[in-house]
Amino acid sequence: MERLREIAGRLADIDGVVAVALGGSRASGTPGPGSDYDLGLYYRPPLDTAALRRLAAELTGAPVEVTEPGGWGPWVDGGAWLTVDGHRVDWIYRDLDRVRRVWADCRAGRFETGTQPGHPLGVYSHAYAGEVALGQVLADPGGELTALRRETRRYPEPLRAALIAQARWEAPFILACARKGAARGDTFYVAGCLFRAVGLLAHALHAHGRRWVLNEKGAVRAAGELPSAPPGFAARAHAVFAALGTGPDTLGTALDAAGELVDEVCRRVAS
Template identity: 70%
Template sequence: MDRLMAIASRLAGIGGVVGVCLGGSRARGTHRPDSDYDLGLYYRAPLDTAALRVLAAELTGARVEVTEPGGWGPWVNGGAWLTMDGLQIDWIYRDLDRVHRIWRECQIGQFEVGVQAGHPLGVYSHAYVGELSLGRVLADPTRELVALQQETRCYPQPLRAALIANARWAVPFTLSGARKGAARGDAFYTAGCLFRVVGLLVHALHAEAECWVLNEKGAVQSAGALPIAPADFDARAHALFGALATTPASLNARLDDAEALATDVWDKLS
């Protein structure tokens, strides 16, 4: 940790970097021995990427690809992957003004879902807020990150209501469309609908529990561990994807299971 703090301190001295926050499983204490260290670089343009490249080369002893903002897509919007003495340390850009804007939207019940490589369900905008809320601030010379983090520790009730309302209409709508694909034996389309339905239920359960969801990885297990979750939620959700057949009868049976799971979730929501 001392080494991470030292790296974060140097990053905070680079032009444009406002602060650095440890995120992911390392921040939440749920990491495995081989888990990466995710360092969120909260910045305001212009970001001195040339200085970042120099620092990355110094730390690793090798040339490192450091992207410009937007280099990895619209949501996971750039950074670098570093290897230091066998440790994987990721630098991940976060536009701080965008985080502030999303936080304001969360407080009035607004969110969006963006397309991003590596995120099959899409990036829910409030994940930006959740990252900071659940993260560990390592460097913050102006104290702006800490102040915003303290605000985000209180889950916005308008966001909670919006996520639950979205799931209540989108789940039956998606399942209704999936029935058409199932009637044709279209396992691909049906599986996609099932994935989206489970994702919507996961977000609704976390919203009801006033817990942030950061991405799809481990989200079903996390939802299943919530006190409000229906019994065996995670096992039932995962079972929906086990070797989907291509007959209308088998696909409709899985959709029946998904509808039953959704009904049990609705019973748990206020």
């Protein structure tokens, strides 16, 4: 951790970088053997990417590709993949003013879902606020990120209501759409509908429990551990995908099982 704080301090000295935080499984205390160290670089333009490249090359001993803001897509702003002292360390940009706007939307019960490479369910905008709430601040000379972190620790009730409301209407709707694909044996379409439906349920269960969920990875398992989850939620959700097959009968059976799960979750999060 001391090495990370040293790197974070040097990053915070670069023009444009406001604060640096550790995110992901390392911040939550649930890393796997090969987990990366995700460093969120909270910045305001202009960001001195030339200085970032020089620091990256110094830390790794070789030139490193460091993107401009927006280099990785509309929601994961960009950054760099490094290997430092034998460990994978990712730099991930976050425009701090955009994070603040998202936080204001969260408090008003507004969110959006954006397309982003590597995120098949899409990036839910409130993940920005969740990253701040769950991260560990490593460098914050002005104290701005630390103050924002204190705010985001309290899950906004309007956001909770909005996420639950979306799941309660959209999950049954998209399963009804999937029925048409099942009749044609269109496994590709049915699987996509099921993925969306289960993702909505995972977000609704987390919202009901006032828990931040940051992305799709592990979201179903984590949702299944929440008090409001139906018994066996994660196993049942995964079993739906395992049982798809390619014919109308097996697809229909999978949709029946998914429908039961949707009904149960919708009842539980309504309270």
